[in-house]
Amino acid sequence: MAQVDYPEPVKALISQLKQLPGIGPKSAERIAVWMMQQGSESSGLFAEVVDRAGKLVVECRICGFFSTEEVGCGICDGQQRDLGSICIVEQPTDILPLERSGAYRGHYHSLRGRISPLDNVGPEDLRIGALVGRLREGDFSEVILALSSDVEGEATSNYLAEILTEFTGLKVSRLAQGLPAGGGLDSADELTLMRALQGRVGV
Amino acid sequence: MAQVDYPEPVKALISQLKQLPGIGPKSAERIAVWMMQQGSESSGLFAEVVDRAGKLVVECRICGFFSTEEVGCGICDGQQRDLGSICIVEQPTDILPLERSGAYRGHYHSLRGRISPLDNVGPEDLRIGALVGRLREGDFSEVILALSSDVEGEATSNYLAEILTEFTGLKVSRLAQGLPAGGGLDSADELTLMRALQGRVGV
Incomplete structure (x- = not known):
């Protein structure tokens, strides 16, 4: 049956x-x-x-965030933004958490991925050309690399840092690494503790 | 902003x-x-x-399972089924697990709920009228009450058992309660152990 x-x-x-x-x-x-x-x-x-x-919903051609317009999304069109600062993230979904932190009010640029040889993703597959174009045309003084702190994210950060040496006078920084807020030492792994020690700040 | x-x-x-x-x-x-x-x-x-x-997808008017036909679903139309037996379940989703057990090949009747005074669900909200109609018109010799073993499921079973006394000669049974397959005594709660003891079978 x-x-x-x-x-x-x-x-x-x-x-x-x-x-x-x-x-x-x-x-x-x-x-x-x-x-x-x-x-x-x-x-x-x-x-x-x-x-x-x-x-x-399409990809904003400028920053790579989600948008209902091809050019200019809620962020790119945003008034009162710090026009000199651009924050580079892997995915468009990384933008909202940064916004919600309230600690940054500049522009964003989503790469829509990261360099990952295992997945056949090279620099040419990312929105790096668009980034270089924005930096050449715009009047940016600061770039923040807000990529993941894993191997592929760091490799992509290194690659970008290398490319950005073309722009003299551009301040390039990365997100700090250390203990997550509210995290005890017992729940932190060794690499996190090593980075927290290396990045210790004076009080 | x-x-x-x-x-x-x-x-x-x-x-x-x-x-x-x-x-x-x-x-x-x-x-x-x-x-x-x-x-x-x-x-x-x-x-x-x-x-x-x-x-x-609509509700089969006979058994209450999901169907693309108003009358007669894959089960009600099924050939080689035990025509004398009907198994009562709460939800149409309870039918497939019973089918997959391979231990039953009769007909089904989904109540589409159970008596629950807290949620304002009374007997008149369930497909009990349709069940009585089937039993009167059909030639059933056995009813299996396969409802949940919690308070509301048992209350519904008791209510149905009372109603079914109308049909003399109808064999009414409930699913056995006891240890779940593969379950150790240490993971069984007291009520389950009590029921497993009460329902013990000779070897």
């Missing part, structure tokens, strides 16, 4: 949901069933919102 | 995703950003699958 299973449209939905990051087979099934129980109006609205976001 | 945030379509998508079961604000943001990075074709396909499932 054939094994009973969900109808085909539900199975197709489960297989789509399974592709989402952090959603396993069990969660996908639970979400699909929940959607079916909400009724067709609710899933129709959901579908519309997904479709609309996919169609309307 | 206004706080920078995602464009409106992305925020709308995040707020839709947050409503899904098991998806918190962080996961919703990660999934939304992932979708935007996949491009509009991918999110368009996703939207289509969600919409299609919502439109095509």
Whole structure:
């Protein structure tokens, strides 16, 4: 006897949901069933919102953040920003956490990735050309490298630091490394402690 | 200065995703950003699958399982099923785990809920009328109550057992309670152990 299973449209939905990051087979099934129980109006609205976001949202050609305009997003168009400062991040999603910290109010530039030979990502795959263009045309005095502190992030930072020597008079810095806020010494790994020691500041 | 945030379509998508079961604000943001990075074709396909499932999938009027037909789903139409036996479950999602166990090949009836005074769910909100109708019209000899073993599930089982006394000659049983397969005594709670002792079987 054939094994009973969900109808085909539900199975197709489960297989789509399974592709989402952090959603396993069990969660996908639970979400699909929940959607079916909400009724067709609710899933129709959901579908519309997904479709609309996919169609309307593009990459800002200047900074690489999400935008509904091809040129000029909420950040690039922002008034009262520090025009002389640009902060380089790996992903557009790194921008909002920095904004929320309240410690920086300049411009951003998302590389949309980092150098990673294992994944076949080289400098030419990143938005480095766009960055150099912005630095040449704009009037920037400071660049902050806000990339990850892992091997690939550091390799990308080093590569960028090398490229940025072209711009004389440009102040280039990296984010500090050390203990995370609220983190005890017992939960810090050795490399973090080493960096915290190396970067110790006078009191 | 206004706080920078995602464009409106992305925020709308995040707020839709947050409503899904098991998806918190962080996961919703990660999934939304992932979708935007996949491009509009991918999110368009996703939207289509969600919409299609919502439109095509209905509740089988006979058993309450998911179906693309109003009357008769993959189970109700199934050949070679034990026609005399009907298994009552709370949710349509409880049907597939029972099917996968391979230990039952009869019909099912999903109540689409259970009696829960705290949530204002009474017997009249469940598919009990449809169940009584099936039992009157069909030729069933056995009913298995496969509801949860918590307070509300047991209250619903008791209510059903009372109603089913109307049908003389109908064999009514409940699922056994005891140690879960592979479960040690140290991980079982007291109530489970009490039930396992009460339900002990001769060897």
